[in-house]
Amino acid sequence: MENIAELAKSVMNADRRALSQAITLIESSRDDHRIQAMELMDHLRSSDRKAIRVGLSGTPGVGKSTFIESFGTYLTGMGLRVAVLAVDPSSIRSGGSILGDKTRMERLAREPNAYIRPSPSQTHLGGVARRSREAVAICEAAGFDTILVETVGVGQSEIEAASMVDLFVLLLLPNAGDELQGIKKGILEMADLVLINKADGHLKKDAEKSLRDFQGAKNYTIEAQNFGSPDFLCCSALNREGLVEVYERIFEKRELLHKNGHWIENRQNQQKQWLRMLVDEELQQRFHHQPGIQEKIEILEEEIISQNKLPSICAENLLDDWFTNNKG
Amino acid sequence: MENIAELAKSVMNADRRALSQAITLIESSRDDHRIQAMELMDHLRSSDRKAIRVGLSGTPGVGKSTFIESFGTYLTGMGLRVAVLAVDPSSIRSGGSILGDKTRMERLAREPNAYIRPSPSQTHLGGVARRSREAVAICEAAGFDTILVETVGVGQSEIEAASMVDLFVLLLLPNAGDELQGIKKGILEMADLVLINKADGHLKKDAEKSLRDFQGAKNYTIEAQNFGSPDFLCCSALNREGLVEVYERIFEKRELLHKNGHWIENRQNQQKQWLRMLVDEELQQRFHHQPGIQEKIEILEEEIISQNKLPSICAENLLDDWFTNNKG
Numbered sequence: 001m002e003n004i005a006e007l008a009k010s011v012m013n014a015d016r017r018a019l020s021q022a023i024t025l026i027e028s029s030r031d032d033h034r035i036q037a038m039e040l041m042d043h044l045r046s047s048d049r050k051a052i053r054v055g056l057s058g059t060p061g062v063g064k065s066t067f068i069e070s071f072g073t074y075l076t077g078m079g080l081r082v083a084v085l086a087v088d089p090s091s092i093r094s095g096g097s098i099l100g101d102k103t104r105m106e107r108l109a110r111e112p113n114a115y116i117r118p119s120p121s122q123t124h125l126g127g128v129a130r131r132s133r134e135a136v137a138i139c140e141a142a143g144f145d146t147i148l149v150e151t152v153g154v155g156q157s158e159i160e161a162a163s164m165v166d167l168f169v170l171l172l173l174p175n176a177g178d179e180l181q182g183i184k185k186g187i188l189e190m191a192d193l194v195l196i197n198k199a200d201g202h203l204k205k206d207a208e209k210s211l212r213d214f215q216g217a218k219n220y221t222i223e224a225q226n227f228g229s230p231d232f233l234c235c236s237a238l239n240r241e242g243l244v245e246v247y248e249r250i251f252e253k254r255e256l257l258h259k260n261g262h263w264i265e266n267r268q269n270q271q272k273q274w275l276r277m278l279v280d281e282e283l284q285q286r287f288h289h290q291p292g293i294q295e296k297i298e299i300l301e302e303e304i305i306s307q308n309k310l311p312s313i314c315a316e317n318l319l320d321d322w323f324t325n326n327k328g
Numbered sequence: 329m330e331n332i333a334e335l336a337k338s339v340m341n342a343d344r345r346a347l348s349q350a351i352t353l354i355e356s357s358r359d360d361h362r363i364q365a366m367e368l369m370d371h372l373r374s375s376d377r378k379a380i381r382v383g384l385s386g387t388p389g390v391g392k393s394t395f396i397e398s399f400g401t402y403l404t405g406m407g408l409r410v411a412v413l414a415v416d417p418s419s420i421r422s423g424g425s426i427l428g429d430k431t432r433m434e435r436l437a438r439e440p441n442a443y444i445r446p447s448p449s450q451t452h453l454g455g456v457a458r459r460s461r462e463a464v465a466i467c468e469a470a471g472f473d474t475i476l477v478e479t480v481g482v483g484q485s486e487i488e489a490a491s492m493v494d495l496f497v498l499l500l501l502p503n504a505g506d507e508l509q510g511i512k513k514g515i516l517e518m519a520d521l522v523l524i525n526k527a528d529g530h531l532k533k534d535a536e537k538s539l540r541d542f543q544g545a546k547n548y549t550i551e552a553q554n555f556g557s558p559d560f561l562c563c564s565a566l567n568r569e570g571l572v573e574v575y576e577r578i579f580e581k582r583e584l585l586h587k588n589g590h591w592i593e594n595r596q597n598q599q600k601q602w603l604r605m606l607v608d609e610e611l612q613q614r615f616h617h618q619p620g621i622q623e624k625i626e627i628l629e630e631e632i633i634s635q636n637k638l639p640s641i642c643a644e645n646l647l648d649d650w651f652t653n654n655k656g
Contacts, residue, residue: 038638038644279647286647286651297603304600311603318607319610319611
């Protein structure tokens, strides 16, 4: 890896090669790379650029890729610079259907003002949230106006994504019912904007009915994290319909968040959460690298099997010993 | 809490009140309860009862509750004792639709040979997997023949559940397509048995077609964890059709696992994983209770916000200090 200060400078000059190199660096779990990555992030910290970070979620099949392709090219068409990243906290990865794949968004991938980061090919548990957050910060320092953070799966990944974005957009199918879509009420509550996608062809009427149902219900059932209820809109990513309204709504919400102070408050809280998460990750890593720990764990594993010992008691004893011998 | 040895004895005598009391105890995060819980688990360890532990997964809407109701009452009808537990690793909980709710399985809940444990009303991150595993072990010691471990959500919860069951059953909708069902290839690969549910009414033909498609594809695309490919069956939980075949297939698989040694090997590996998970949980808890740690984290949070410090560098420094001052 070349000089890190130089790399940081190239990233801030929006050099695409440097950008990819920087993200590859922060994705590495090698110790020397981690040190360089921290140096890089420290350099980029001086950038006072502020992108709008938008989380995007929805059940597979709802049309997330098509939406990103259409909305992303709409934004680049307005001269804005767009980055697309993916968050996938699970350790299970399907072969071809996973996010960040440029072939899913061919038109957007060809735009000079767009950057699509394929998701890391291998998932190391524990480091995913760290890498996604750092990738967001890198794209922000590189001057992207909008950073779309796509989630994979339903559940945990939304929580991860919400901890690194300013606004959260949920895509729904027309009329498919909350249950079939695997949408929990909690996730609906995270959304600032709910888009009923596929409002085209024979589904258009269904989409409009869903919209009315949601709008009728929202005042007494749903309350968004940031301020009041989420907004609901129909769109057709396929036909590129409704994108202007989506754009306007997102940027209106951004203005409001800036005005009422939630924007900065939210980012500060995210930084605090990030600290706590990193402390826990580091703690585990360092503990397992302490001399003798792996050997002791292997001995306990043997005892659990051969002597039918209870894992919880073994864990307790191991930590009792370690804390006693390493205190004071 | 009464005498723990007595409680353990009552659990092993299949006293339902004791069973509920024991699970409530292990669900508690109070320190004194954790100590009692370990004592309880140590007593129950002497039981050499072996239930068959079956994980159950599938997108919301696939009919999991109906399946558990039908299959559970089928098993109790044969004189077997059935326990139903839920695993939900996410911290987001929907109001009413979540598992373990007895009203979802009214008939089964009334069976004297069935026990349905409602999922804990509040989720403390970090302790969920521990509590689910301990609840499984308690039900096993109480002499249940079959323990159904239902997963909530799609993704992480399957991985949790798989770490505590002997066999994994995946429910699919007829013809809905993998993508719409949010089923990742990785989850299909975890399944020992795939059931195409709702094979009734106008969906029956679709279900049969899906079955043929899967059976045609399975030899070259899918390999199950335990042994060879998963089996595929159609069923209608609603009409109680196909349950005999499901039962036979599950118990055939159990026999095979016992014969080829995978049963014991799998449980031993699960115990080892459990140890490592508990070590990490305990480590974090103890670290955060060390004198001065919370105060230091709060100071760092302030510095991150007021001086724009980098969270990763703050985390690194905190742990450098702590490990330096607590070694030797």
